[in-house]
Amino acid sequence: MPIHEKSLIRPENIRTHDKLVLDGVDVSGHWSTFIETRVVSDYNERLQEEIAALPGGEYIHRCWQCGSCTNSCTVNAVNPDFNPRYWIYLIRVGMESELLRDKDIIWQCVSCNKCTYACPRDVFPEGVMKATAHWLELKGHTPKSRSTMFDEEFSEQVIATGKIEEGRIIRGFFARSAQPLRQDWLIEMGKRLARKLPFKMGMLLGIAALIRPRTRGWGRSRDAIASYVGEQEQRQRKALSLPEPGAK
Amino acid sequence: MSKPILIVGGGPAGLAAATALSSVGQKAILVEKEQRLGGAPILSGYAKLVPTGEWAKDAIGGMVSRVETDASIQRHAGRTVAEFTGEPGAFRAKLSDGTTLDVGAAILCTGFTHFDSVNKPEWGFGTYPDVVTTTQVEQMISSGKGVRCPSDGRKPERVAILLCVGSRDRQIGREWCSKICCTVSCNIAMEIREELPDCHVYIYYMDIRTFGLYETSYYWKSQEEFKVKYIKARIAEVTSNGQKLIVKGEDTLVKRPITIPFDMVVHAIGMDPNVDNRSLASVFGVALQPQGFIGKANAYATFGETSRPGIFVAGAATGPETIDDSIAQGKAAAIAAYAVVNGARVAAQAA
Numbered sequence: 400m401p402i403h404e405k406s407l408i409r410p411e412n413i414r415t416h417d418k419l420v421l422d423g424v425d426v427s428g429h430w431s432t433f434i435e436t437r438v439v440s441d442y443n444e445r446l447q448e449e450i451a452a453l454p455g456g457e458y459i460h461r462c463w464q465c466g467s468c469t470n471s472c473t474v475n476a477v478n479p480d481f482n483p484r485y486w487i488y489l490i491r492v493g494m495e496s497e498l499l500r501d502k503d504i505i506w507q508c509v510s511c512n513k514c515t516y517a518c519p520r521d522v523f524p525e526g527v528m529k530a531t532a533h534w535l536e537l538k539g540h541t542p543k544s545r546s547t548m549f550d551e552e553f554s555e556q557v558i559a560t561g562k563i564e565e566g567r568i569i570r571g572f573f574a575r576s577a578q579p580l581r582q583d584w585l586i587e588m589g590k591r592l593a594r595k596l597p598f599k600m601g602m603l604l605g606i607a608a609l610i611r612p613r614t615r616g617w618g619r620s621r622d623a624i625a626s627y628v629g630e631q632e633q634r635q636r637k638a639l640s641l642p643e644p645g646a647k
Numbered sequence: 648m649s650k651p652i653l654i655v656g657g658g659p660a661g662l663a664a665a666t667a668l669s670s671v672g673q674k675a676i677l678v679e680k681e682q683r684l685g686g687a688p689i690l691s692g693y694a695k696l697v698p699t700g701e702w703a704k705d706a707i708g709g710m711v712s713r714v715e716t717d718a719s720i721q722r723h724a725g726r727t728v729a730e731f732t733g734e735p736g737a738f739r740a741k742l743s744d745g746t747t748l749d750v751g752a753a754i755l756c757t758g759f760t761h762f763d764s765v766n767k768p769e770w771g772f773g774t775y776p777d778v779v780t781t782t783q784v785e786q787m788i789s790s791g792k793g794v795r796c797p798s799d800g801r802k803p804e805r806v807a808i809l810l811c812v813g814s815r816d817r818q819i820g821r822e823w824c825s826k827i828c829c830t831v832s833c834n835i836a837m838e839i840r841e842e843l844p845d846c847h848v849y850i851y852y853m854d855i856r857t858f859g860l861y862e863t864s865y866y867w868k869s870q871e872e873f874k875v876k877y878i879k880a881r882i883a884e885v886t887s888n889g890q891k892l893i894v895k896g897e898d899t900l901v902k903r904p905i906t907i908p909f910d911m912v913v914h915a916i917g918m919d920p921n922v923d924n925r926s927l928a929s930v931f932g933v934a935l936q937p938q939g940f941i942g943k944a945n946a947y948a949t950f951g952e953t954s955r956p957g958i959f960v961a962g963a964a965t966g967p968e969t970i971d972d973s974i975a976q977g978k979a980a981a982i983a984a985y986a987v988v989n990g991a992r993v994a995a996q997a998a
Contacts, residue, residue, distance in 0.1 A: 407902060439898055439905040442805075442876075444847050460874045461867075464900055488900055491876060497901075520867075 408434055443493025450490050452638030453533050455526025462487045468514035468524035474507050481507055483514060483524045486531060498531075502540050506532045537639055548575040558624050561614030564607045649988040650751035651676050651721070652981075653740055655728055655927075658686020659970045660962025661756030662710040663977030664984075669719045673985055676721045676748055677714065678728055678740075680923075684711045686758055687963075688970065694788035694838065696970060697830050698864060703789065707970075727923075731931050735957030735987050751988030752957045754980045755941060756973075757927055759918040759963040762813025762821070770809060770914060771885035777803075777892055778885060778912045780812075781828065784835050794839050794846075796911050802843055803910035807894050808832045808850045809882050814917035815853070823938055825917030826967040829856045832915045833865035833875070840873040848875045849907075851882050851896065880905065885912050918967040931958055940966045951980035959984050 412435040419431040450456040462484075469475050469484040481504055489498045508528035515525050535541040552571040556563050573580050593601070606612075614620075636643065652668055654661045657679035668675040681690060685707050688696065693703035714720050723742060730741040731753065740748045764772035764780055771778040776798040787794050796803050810832060814825040829852070836848040855877065857866040869875040882896040891908035898905045920939030921927070928935050934942045934954035941960045944952040951959040961980035962973035 437903050439901070439903055439907065442847070442849070442907060460876075461871050463870070463877065464879070485901075492878070492898075492901075494901070520871075 407437075409437075412437065439492070439494065441493075443495060446493040446495050446498075447491050449639050450527065450530050450534055452635055453530035453537075455523065455528075455533075456530030457526070458520075458522050459487055459490060459527050459530075461520040462491065462522045463520060464488060465519065467517040467519060468522070471513040471517040473509055473511045473513060478504065478507065480504055483508075483528060487522065487524065487527055490527075490531065499540055502535050505535065506541065506544060508532070534639070537635070537641060545572075545576050548572060551575070554628075558621055558628070560611060561617035561620065562612060564611070566604065566608050567611075649673070650736070650749055652984045652988060653678065653728075653738070653748060653750040653753040654756060655753065656686065656756035656758055656962075656964070657681075657684035657711075657714070657722075657724070658756060658758045658962065658973070659688065659707060659710065660758070660964070660973040660977035660980075661686070661754070662707070662714050663974040664754050664756060664961060664981040665714050665720045666710070666717065667978040667981040668985060669717050671985060672719070673981075673989070674719050674721070676723065676750060678723045678726055678742060680725070680727045682725045684714060684722070684724065687761070691761065691782050692786040692789050693782075694785045695834070697827070697834055698861065698971070728930055738957060752959065752984040753931065754951070754977070754984050755927065755931065755933070755953070755958065755960045755964050756962050756977055756980075757921050757923065757941070757964040759920065759940075759967065760922045762825075762916040762919050764812055764914045764916055766819055767812055767816075767914075769884045770812065770882065771887075771892065771912060772914055775885070775887050775892055775912075777910065778914065780914045780916045781808075781831055781835060782916065784839075784913055788835075788838055788842075793842055794911075801910070803839075803846055805909050806836075806839055806846060806848045806911045806913060807882075807892075807907070807909045808836060808848065808913045808915055809885075810850065810852045810855075810915045811881070812914035812916050813919065821917065821919070821938075823917075823967060824856060826856070826858070827969055828915040828917055830858075830861045830865045832913075833857060833861075833869040835913065836875040837865075837869050837873045840869075840875065848873075849909075850875060850877050851880050851894075852877055853879070853881050878905075918963055921964060924964075931955065933958055933960070936966070938966070940964065949983045949986075951976060951983055957984075957987050 414433040414435060415428060416431040418427050447459060451459055464484060466484045469482050472481065472483060474481040486498060486501065486505065505528060508525065510525055512525050515523055518524055536543055536547060549572050552568055552575055553563065556568060570580065633643065651674035654664050654675055654677045657677055661677060662684065665675045665677050683689060688703040688707040689711065695701065696703050696706055699706065723746065727743045728740050729743050731738060733739050736751050738750050738753060740750055742748065761782055764770065777796045779797065784794060794803065795801065810828060813821055814823060814828065832850055836850060839846055839848050855866055870877065879899045880896040882894055884895050886893045886895065891910060892912050893906055894909055894912060895906050924935055924939055924941060932955050936942045941964045942954055943960060943965055944954055951961050953960050959980040961976035962968055
């Protein structure tokens with residue numbers, strides 16, 4: 400099989416033998432350098448279906464590899480390894496191990512949506528990036544990101560009470576992400592708030608922190624939202640062949 | 648009374664020309680070398696046609712029965728034209744069975760020949776039974792038996808369609824694009840996915856040429872609604888590991904070799920010049936194009952003229968052509984031929 404570009408040779412694919420004699424000729428060391436080819440030997444159709452099962456990934460199958468997403472990408476302009484077109488292709492043909500090589504940069508998408516407007520087929524590449532980052536977390540390839548932790552804290556509070564309370568969200572988020580509350584910037588912010596905040600608002604904040612108010616008649620909405628979220632979660636985990644939520 | 652017009656070939660173009668002439672009161676004589684009328688769509692058992700989705704046996708079959716029940720169209724099936732002499736308005740044709748016909752003009756609707764995949768041995772046709780052509784898949788669908796692996800009758804779980812088999816290939820002297828195979832392959836891929844929803848279909852392409860409105864209704868639709876996958880690669884070879892066919896090539900988008908197992912490989916075969924074109928050219932005294940299709944004299948003055956006045960050409964005889972364009976060309980050639988045999992009379996009446 401031909402080698403196409405030197406840049407495609409990976410260090411782990413280079414094989415040399417310190418001692419190697421072939422037909423009586425000593426070819427030890429650099430003389431015995433071999434490069435293992437990286438052949439695609441099968442397609443894994445499941446990978447595209449898994450990404451398509453997550454919000455944002457629904458239209459990945461429309462991609463025809465024109466590269467408009469990568470060409471318009473904000474992040475690609477600063478990091479040439481950030482290549483949505485390439486990842487969409489890897490997902491479509493099921494090259495999971497190749498995708499995982501880039502697991503630590505896929506999350507860098509800044510959701511500017513330039514690709515969304517450039518894409519001639521409405522693939523919605525920004526959504527695919529989101530779905531892929533989500534997939535990486537669900538599959539345990541990347542740790543839960545801070546933004547996911549924040550989203551969870553935020554939505555759990557809304558679902559529970561129909562309201563959000565900033566102090567509680569900050570405390571909850573910091574606890575989830577194992578960050579200490581005693582941080583200089585936070586203390587400074589609290590001090591200035593205490594100085595400048597109108598008295599009435601400060602009172603309301605304090606009361607809200609203590610008694611945790613709910614939207615009146617929230618119960619039915621809460622149940623509806625919780626059951627919908629539960630269904631979606633169950634559907635997604637099933638599509639990804641993950642155990643039921645809560646099951647260990 | 649003007650002389651009849653000879654139409655050679657009873658496929659879509661010839662049938663359309665015959666019906667068009669009859670509709671203006673012009674007698675026509677249709678000569679077909681096979682025993683049946685209908686041309687490739689009928690003789691090769693095509694399934695649903697592009698772009699209507701009608702079954703070939705209904706759509707082209709309807710054209711055949713209109714011709715067969717038309718008293719002003721004389722038919723000679725199972726015969727060929729052996730000699731053709733004379734001048735525009737006064738030609739004489741001698742058929743292979745000795746019949747002599749006096750005609751005023753002729754329209755060649757002699758069509759094409761399917762590329763024979765045996766001429767690309769590296770792609771496994773003729774070696775492995777599960778390597779088939781688009782025509783064979785059309786037959787599997789039109790016969791109602793469904794798409795099955797010929798080796799053991801099983802339902803394929805993964806099918807590869809290779810485009811440009813017998814097209815765009817200097818190695819085998821075929822430098823033309825056969826124009827319809829991309830669209831036909833998209834259509835077949837959708838039909839496979841419809842019949843076998845668990846079967847994954849991959850199309851290996853160099854370019855996708857679903858021209859005009861076929862872009863939406865075939866290429867996009869096959870991708871967006873039927874999730875057919877397109878891989879940009881020209882396959883190097885098709886082999887077998889004893890269980891599965893192995894398709895080898897280079898995936899150009901990820902720049903690496905591929906060796907993918909498949910249950911069935913479909914060759915999207917192209918359109919060759921009719922194998923009879925050399926003898927047709929010598930019998931009718933018309934020039935061929937360098938690629939071997941029948942040449943046209945002038946695209947703008949009179950449609951479908953050959954190098955010999957009074958002889959016209961329509962449909963895939965002139966190069967790869969779609970069915971609906973063949974029909975349109977058959978009608979256009981009919982009016983050009985009509986003008987040759989009736990021109991003087993019509994001009995006299997007008998004066």
